[in-house]
Amino acid sequence: xxxxxxxxxxxxxxxxxxxxxxxxxxxxxxxxxxxxxxxxxxxxxxxxxxxxxxxxxxxxxxxxx
Numbered sequence: 195x196x197x198x199x200x201x202x203x204x205x206x207x208x209x210x211x212x213x214x215x216x217x218x219x220x221x222x223x224x225x226x227x228x229x230x231x232x233x234x235x236x237x238x239x240x241x242x243x244x245x246x247x248x249x250x251x252x253x254x255x256x257x258x259x
Contacts, residue, residue, distance in 0.1 A: 199238060209235040 199206050212218040212235050222232045 204238055204240055206236055206238045209237055 196206055212222045213232055219231055222235065223230070226232060
């Protein structure tokens with residue numbers, strides 16, 4: 195699913211806190227209107243056209259030989 199979203203120009207990120215905190219998990223279950231407990235919360239969206247790339251470290255800074 196993530197690869198399909200990416201190929202369509204979307205980005206996705208996991209939101210863990212609402213799943214890991216019992217009180218938030220219950221609120222999320224009620225808000226979603228489904229039975230049981232949510233297992234994952236996925237945020238999906240698109241960035242503005244031509245966003246600035248995030249800064250990257252040089253390869254030599256992260257790979258030690």
